[in-house]
Amino acid sequence: MTGTGQAQGNEGGSPYIDTSKPHPARMYDWWLGGKDNYPVDEEMSRQLVAMDPRIPAVARANRAFMQRATRWLARAGIRQFLDVGTGIPTEPNLHQIAQGIAPESRVVYCDNDPIVLAHAEALLRSTPQGATEYIQGDARRPAAILAAARKTLDFTRPVALSLVALLHFVPDEDGAYEVVDELVSALPSGSYLMLSHGTGEFTPDRARSAGDLYKSRALTLALRDRAEVVRFFDGLELVEPGVTVADAWHPEPGAAGEPVGDEPLPIYGGVARKR
Numbered sequence: 246m247t248g249t250g251q252a253q254g255n256e257g258g259s260p261y262i263d264t265s266k267p268h269p270a271r272m273y274d275w276w277l278g279g280k281d282n283y284p285v286d287e288e289m290s291r292q293l294v295a296m297d298p299r300i301p302a303v304a305r306a307n308r309a310f311m312q313r314a315t316r317w318l319a320r321a322g323i324r325q326f327l328d329v330g331t332g333i334p335t336e337p338n339l340h341q342i343a344q345g346i347a348p349e350s351r352v353v354y355c356d357n358d359p360i361v362l363a364h365a366e367a368l369l370r371s372t373p374q375g376a377t378e379y380i381q382g383d384a385r386r387p388a389a390i391l392a393a394a395r396k397t398l399d400f401t402r403p404v405a406l407s408l409v410a411l412l413h414f415v416p417d418e419d420g421a422y423e424v425v426d427e428l429v430s431a432l433p434s435g436s437y438l439m440l441s442h443g444t445g446e447f448t449p450d451r452a453r454s455a456g457d458l459y460k461s462r463a464l465t466l467a468l469r470d471r472a473e474v475v476r477f478f479d480g481l482e483l484v485e486p487g488v489t490v491a492d493a494w495h496p497e498p499g500a501a502g503e504p505v506g507d508e509p510l511p512i513y514g515g516v517a518r519k520r
């Protein structure tokens with residue numbers, strides 16, 4: 246299905262949205278100034294901002310990294326994207342950037358939160374020349390994602406795998422490294438991995454408090470240090486300048502990061518090519 250079709254996973258009617266506990270996609274939406282969140286999300290988002298006032302700036306810096314990395318890849322000739330952990334649509338979405346450069350680009354989105362499925366229509370507005378698809382799926386089950394993505398993407402041609410601000414929700418015990426390995430293994434030579442990842446490296450006390458809050462709400466936060474983030478790119482050729490704080494990855498003229506204190510914003514980003 247392409248363009249404005251029904252998202253895969255939505256055959257059974259409206260998705261069930263649990264408003265009794267916070268969800269990462271909806272908290273991220275709140276930090277970005279979106280409207281697709283509930284009081285329970287706002288409450289926890291505010292608690293986290295009280296711990297670290299820079300969190301909304303981190304969310305914006307992350308979104309800006311996604312946009313720059315997508316542009317870089319589209320300019321490098323990539324015409325297929327598999328974006329896992331898509332989040333609630335926020336313009337410009339990945340396909341709008343890719344198709345703005347190459348209208349024939351094909352993009353498959355995937356998230357496991359029903360709120361993203363509920364808003365997937367905005368992700369399915371493809372150019373006529375290209376295609377977009379939305380899969381309701383869990384990153385911890387990569388085989389199912391790959392099987393569904395193959396209906397839209399040609400895995401004999403390069404694909405950019407996008408895992409932007411996803412893996413800090415997947416702890417080692419859930420197989421974070423194995424998941425990335427299985428997804429990357431399915432891609433042909435000339436494909437890319439782009440990812441960003443939250444870190445507690447600069448302010449460990451704040452990170453510990455945030456982790457405790459997530460745990461108290463039965464949520465996972467698996468922040469990693471730079472070496473652990475670099476490990477996700479094992480076996481791939483990192484594009485210059487390698488894994489950096491997201492703001493520093495190919496900054497664009499006139500879009501300098503916001504003044505937000507002395508420490509760098511605690512999120513890493515990088516892009517790497519499969520040989």
Ligand SMILES: C[S@@+](CC[C@H](N)C(=O)[O-])C[C@H]1O[C@@H](n2cnc3c(N)ncnc32)[C@H](O)[C@@H]1O
Nearest residue numbers: 270273330331332356357358383384409410414
């Ligand atoms: C912080 S948002 C990032 C959204 C978008 N990638 C961006 O960077 O702007 C993280 C997203 O990952 C999704 N997510 C978390 N764990 C996931 C999993 N196991 N499988 C699929 N999606 C997941 C959440 O639902 C949320 O939408």
